[in-house]
Amino acid sequence: MRRLRSIRYRIMCMTFFLVLLTVCSLVLLANQQMEQLFQEYLQVQPSVMADMTMGAPEHLFLMSVHRSLLWVGLFFVLVGLLMSYFLARNITIPLRQLSQAADHIRQGRLGQTVTVHAQDEVGQLAAVFNQMSVELARNEKLRREFLANIAHELRTPLAILQGNLENMIDGAAQPDMARLFSLQEEVMRLNRLVSDLRDLSLAEVHQLELHRQPTDINQLLTGAAGMLEPLLDEKNLHFEYDLQADLPLATVDPDRIRQVFYNILVNAVRYTFPDTTIRLHSWLEDGEVWIEIQDEGPGVAEDDLPRLFDHFYRTDKSRSRQSGGSGIGLSLARQFMEVHGGTIAASNRSSGGLIVRMGFGPL
Ligand SMILES: Nc1ncnc2c1ncn2[C@@H]1O[C@H](COP(=O)(O)OP(=O)(O)O)[C@@H](O)[C@H]1O
Ligand SMILES: [Mg+2]
Incomplete structure (x- = not known):
């Protein structure tokens, strides 16, 4: 019963039925036409033939033509049967592979892929x-x-x-x-x-509750920097502000965005070389507020840049907890920016040091 419900069986039966129907109608039609035409032919040719009635030889001739037509019909029906079998098989083999692979995934064997060369819908499904x-x-x-x-x-x-x-x-x-x-x-x-x-x-999972309100981004940035001021003397560092005045207010959750700035600034203070300057820059571009924080530290190897915002990613694997954080500061910053519809990216300064740029999207 399950077999009867399979797509392969149904496609095969349907195509075969269509072929059978076409071949039978053609054979029937041809047989009928043949007989009619032959009789007409006999009636319009009296001068050529002596006896124009349907005699035994004519019946014999008709019988042999009928039989040939039947054989041809049978041949095409068989070809149709084979074709529908291969057609159905071609369509369903990749589907079976897909279902097997899906079953393996269900059992926990992840990463299963199927090789399907077809460029059709099944091929797309496989891709x-x-x-x-x-x-x-x-x-x-x-x-x-x-x-x-x-x-x-x-x-x-x-x-x-x-x-x-x-x-x-x-x-x-x-x-x-x-x-x-x-x-x-x-x-x-x-x-x-x-x-x-x-x-x-x-x-x-986009479940973080945000308390959005119109916020002065410059004020948040200086507030976060202010919390780190006491740490600057230890390495003789300076903050240099280049903040565009009269920035429009952004509708964000101030606590979350302050934490983003804080996490980036903590890194800048931690990784920059002693006696250097950390630059905080804000500007408005195409209706978007942008913030950039630059330090004068070692920067990050180009290969590490794409993974910098991953959970627990540290460029220096051997660094102890004392010399660094837990490795989730940047991933938290990225998640917070993304839930606000903003962006965050890091790049290296040509003269050394890291630049972290944040955009708050159209206001
Ligand atoms: N300003 C920076 N200069 C150089 N490397 C940095 C800087 N900021 C972050 N990194 C690198 O990115 C890693 C991830 O940063 P983060 O997520 O804040 O974790 P951590 O808690 O280790 O600071 C850090 O361990 C460090 O290797
Ligand atoms: Mg950090």
């Missing part, structure tokens, strides 16, 4: 299927990496906390103020990481 399959495998890989990275990032501060607490309980270390402060710092770092991760995953 889309292959793209989807590769994308699924990629996403699954990213998901695993993401989870592994989260586990890794959480494990380190937890291990530090546990070790220190155990030492204090055992009496191997004194619970002095310095130690407690450093433990509190670890807890705060953990807290920040967890809330960043939460925001990141919400933003990725």
Whole structure:
């Protein structure tokens, strides 16, 4: 019963039925016409033939023509049967391959692709299927990496906390103020990481709640820079502002955008060389507000640039947590910009250092 419902069977039956119908009608028509024409022929040729009635030889002749027509008909019916079989097979083989591959994906064997050479609709379906399959495998890989990275990032501060607490309980270390402060710092770092991760995953599925309001972008930028001022002396750094006055207000969530600026500026302060200047630039272009933050650090290798905004991506894999953040600052910045309909991109300055440019889209 299942076989009868298969597309291959239905296409085959339908084409064969059409061929059969055409061949039978042609044979019937030809037979009829033949007999009629032959009789007419006998009636209009009296001078040539002596006896013009339908005698035995004429019947014999007609019979043999009928038989030949039947054989020809049968031959075409057989050809039709073969053709409909191969046609149906040609159409359904790629479909079967697709369904097998889809089943493998369902069982968790991701990345399955099918080789279909057809350029028709089935070929297009196969191409889309292959793209989807590769994308699924990629996403699954990213998901695993993401989870592994989260586990890794959480494990380190937890291990530090546990070790220190155990030492204090055992009496191997004194619970002095310095130690407690450093433990509190670890807890705060953990807290920040967890809330960043939460925001990141919400933003990725477009579930992040935004409290948009008309906002002065320059003010947000200077506010974020202000929070970092106390860190500048340590490396003898300077902020240089080149902000276009009278920028139109942008309808954004100020807290989120401040965090974007903060994350970029923290990186600039962290990675730029000592005794250098960090430039903050804002301008209006074609009705869009743009912000650029430039530092004078080592920049980023061109190969690393496209992956800079990926989760947990660090150009220096060996860098410890102390010398850097958790590696999600830029991915959070990108997600926040994207949920606002904006863009963010990084490039290297020709004279050294990184430029991060953000656009807020048409206002
Ligand atoms: N201004 C910069 N100069 C050089 N490298 C940078 C800069 N900003 C970011 N990076 C590189 O990009 C990586 C990702 O940045 P980010 O997502 O903020 O993570 P992190 O928490 O490590 O700062 C950093 O680890 C660093 O390697
Ligand atoms: Mg960072």
